[in-house]
Amino acid sequence: MARQNTVFKEAYNRYAAALRTDTALPSEPEIAAQLGVSRSTARAILTRLSEEGIIRWNKRQKIVLRQPTDGDLFPSEETDSLHDIIERSFMQRILADDAAPGMQINELELAREIGTGTTSVREFLIRFSRFGLIEKRPNSHWTLKGFTREFALELADVREMFELHSAAEFGRLPRDHQACADLAAMREEHLAMLADINQRFKDFSVLDERFHLLIHRASKNRFIADFYDAIAIVFHYHYQWNKTAARERNERAIHEHLDYIAALESGDQAAIEKACRAHLHSARQTLLQSLPQIATESA
Amino acid sequence: MARQNTVFKEAYNRYAAALRTDTALPSEPEIAAQLGVSRSTARAILTRLSEEGIIRWNKRQKIVLRQPTDGDLFPSEETDSLHDIIERSFMQRILADDAAPGMQINELELAREIGTGTTSVREFLIRFSRFGLIEKRPNSHWTLKGFTREFALELADVREMFELHSAAEFGRLPRDHQACADLAAMREEHLAMLADINQRFKDFSVLDERFHLLIHRASKNRFIADFYDAIAIVFHYHYQWNKTAARERNERAIHEHLDYIAALESGDQAAIEKACRAHLHSARQTLLQSLPQIATESA
């Protein structure tokens, strides 16, 4: 088959789950906009909802006849986009213990193991290569460079340059900027998490990501934004795999964030730089400690 | 056809051009290593040289019978890799005056105009997207963001962060490091160009690229290196297109480079930072002046 209709299935599930009996549904363009898909896909969803007897559909009239059950939804394996499937599968593979730096990556083998065509795997690898974890020799194979100490240090250096820049920009925002309100809201979230730290310390990585993203958005720089996207994905899988979310470390990080937030709100550039550096310093330590102990890149 | 044998043709031309009558050629693995291709390709080259009567080949014995003429070589259109063809064609297109920011990019149309398959164009666009000049909406088209003022400013900001970092690292290299010798050699090249500036000012951009590359290599950071690759490619086409290589501007840049080199050689971090900032400041002005005057990114 040429293409899976995962966009349709995923959107169908999303829409069906939100339906309430006896309500009338809006126009097709509106549904499409709500779901973030084209009208063609929205119509396909309506068609199926109608066929399944979930709605009665006649031109503008779209009435919900019954609440969809779990059985009406598509199973989750069928709703993941191919890109996500490949990403997950690949990340698990390269974070696994037996994935030594220097290892060759075989497109066809990967494709077969994931159960997909080679083109999609190739495209994924090309996209993924910007994260600096793999490298290609032209007309030959990809090589796994790996999550090594060198990688972590290079990443940390760039992160520090970028975040100091973004934090300084943030400090120059007008006080009534939306980002300042978001920052205040985020302080409350930090405080709430701190109050219940023993239960919630594992949720910190998500909050951490959102916090840094908020700061980076202030720089309005596409290269910084792209780099942070890359970091976020790498960390997402890395921490999911290495479940070393120590309570103490996260608690300390929350305190650093709170200092950092206070500095950003003060608008005092020297204070911002100080708080930012302090946090980045310990974030670097955390990153280095989370490395697989053996891996050291070969020349 | 599935794939053009451009690797073979390009390597054949390279090897044939270097042949001298009556010399004996080395072993197959050695030829392959010299040319940077596999032995299979090296053998294909020997086979053709033999068929064309350019060499006499019998197992280990490979004697050059005659000097190849221009007619023996493959025409240059056949030796360019598909990636290079697409890159050239695409860059010309997006730097052309009628390529307005916001324009949609159509894969199939591009492929047809270049005379290639869609897969190659897709892969090219994915790779190219890291330069920040195009952006994709999933399941929909690519959009040209364009060589705008915003792009130039964002690029300049990151370049400054990275180059200050790299220059500082360079200043920490031991004096007997190869890079220091390279730097001294490069000073001589700058002086030579300056002595004949009226004739040679157009060659500056190549020297400029090599100079900054040398500095960036000192940082040994893959993200910085990748970013500089991206810059170099974008500038390469941009300056080729906008032939605004003013003599005065380049002469001034050479002087700045010479100051910068002196600072790097001194190892004095404060002096390095000062010279680096001075040069980056005027490089930023040059970049902004080279922009197409109309282009301002739409929201």
Place this chain on the structure above:
DNA sequence: ATTTTGTTTTTTATCTACAATAAACATTTT
């Protein structure tokens, strides 16, 4: 006149096939 629905066309995402190239294996030569 604008919005909504119905229908058709365009474009993307993905698979498969196959030539070029690299890499591996086997044999011969020094």
Place this chain on the structure above:
DNA sequence: AAAATGTTTATTGTAGATAAAAAACAAAAT
């Protein structure tokens, strides 16, 4: 035995085909 050549196999790079999804166009309804 080591290195070179001869031969076979594996892998990549690219084209072409097709279903899904988006976008454009046309007709109808408010």
